[in-house]
Amino acid sequence: MSTFSFATVIVAFVVSTYGHDCTKYSLTPSDQSIIDMMKHYLHTSRKADCPVTPSKQDIGVTYVRWGKKTCPEKSDIVYTGQVGGNYYTNKGGGSNWLCLPNDPENGKAYSYSNDGLYGAEYQINSSNNPSGFPASLYDKEVPCSVCRRKGKVSVLMIAGRTSCYKGWKSEYSGFLVSEYKSYNSKDFICMDGDAEPLDNRSSNEEGALFYPVRAKCGSLRCPPYKNNTEVLCAVCTK
Ligand SMILES: *[C@@H]1O[C@H](CO)[C@@H](O)[C@H](O)[C@H]1NC(C)=O
Ligand SMILES: *[C@@H]1O[C@H](CO)[C@@H](O)[C@H](O)[C@H]1NC(C)=O
Ligand SMILES: *[C@@H]1O[C@H](CO)[C@@H](O)[C@H](O)[C@H]1NC(C)=O
Numbered sequence: 001m002s003t004f005s006f007a008t009v010i011v012a013f014v015v016s017t018y019g020h021d022c023t024k025y026s027l028t029p030s031d032q033s034i035i036d037m038m039k040h041y042l043h044t045s046r047k048a049d050c051p052v053t054p055s056k057q058d059i060g061v062t063y064v065r066w067g068k069k070t071c072p073e074k075s076d077i078v079y080t081g082q083v084g085g086n087y088y089t090n091k092g093g094g095s096n097w098l099c100l101p102n103d104p105e106n107g108k109a110y111s112y113s114n115d116g117l118y119g120a121e122y123q124i125n126s127s128n129n130p131s132g133f134p135a136s137l138y139d140k141e142v143p144c145s146v147c148r149r150k151g152k153v154s155v156l157m158i159a160g161r162t163s164c165y166k167g168w169k170s171e172y173s174g175f176l177v178s179e180y181k182s183y184n185s186k187d188f189i190c191m192d193g194d195a196e197p198l199d200n201r202s203s204n205e206e207g208a209l210f211y212p213v214r215a216k217c218g219s220l221r222c223p224p225y226k227n228n229t230e231v232l233c234a235v236c237t238k
Pocket of ligand 2: 198
């Protein structure tokens, strides 16, 4: 350790004594042409390593708008589809919700028993619908859209608010939903407050089921939260 530091000091000393650290010399024309040649060489050989500065049009963020077939006005649609998820009583398998495209490219059929991908259904009716949420969606399947907002670099879902913080723009807002608490576990997602059905079918086919979530005071501090209230959410970009 001390040998190393000593060596470092020696090297530093030698470099500072013999190294050409004066800066006030003038460049001769031939110096300049060497510099130009080297610059040209570096420029052509390293071009591929240069970071491309993206234009404001190239950058963007994507998010899923759950419950809608369209994207908000200022976002472009990447694709629209149907919400998929694991069967509500399965113990294993996926716990996230998927936005499955309407134009899938399907693999080959096989008989292995792990049939773990189902369509999602709204389980939201007049007995549990958050304010303004259409109760007529009960048992209907759920659409989704993958949206891209150009010119933004951050996207954030906030559970507990329906409006975004200063400097952020709301893409959509709605209600926090997930699988029912006694069924298998799934993610919380932000369902659009103006959700629509996938189509007109409403047979109770089951699958992955969406229920609204309400706040429970205790470990969750009240105030600021409020017991038994529907949990609002917003998707914000900046
Ligand atoms: C409403 O939804 C609840 C919760 O899923 C369910 O228990 C109840 O049977 C439903 N009622 C009607 C009228 O569909
Ligand atoms: C549902 O049915 C109505 C009347 O048949 C039709 O106008 C509408 O487009 C259908 N909606 C969907 C989502 O298929
Ligand atoms: C919240 O509501 C539940 C159900 O109504 C009740 O049992 C519980 O005591 C309430 N908690 C608080 C902190 O008010």
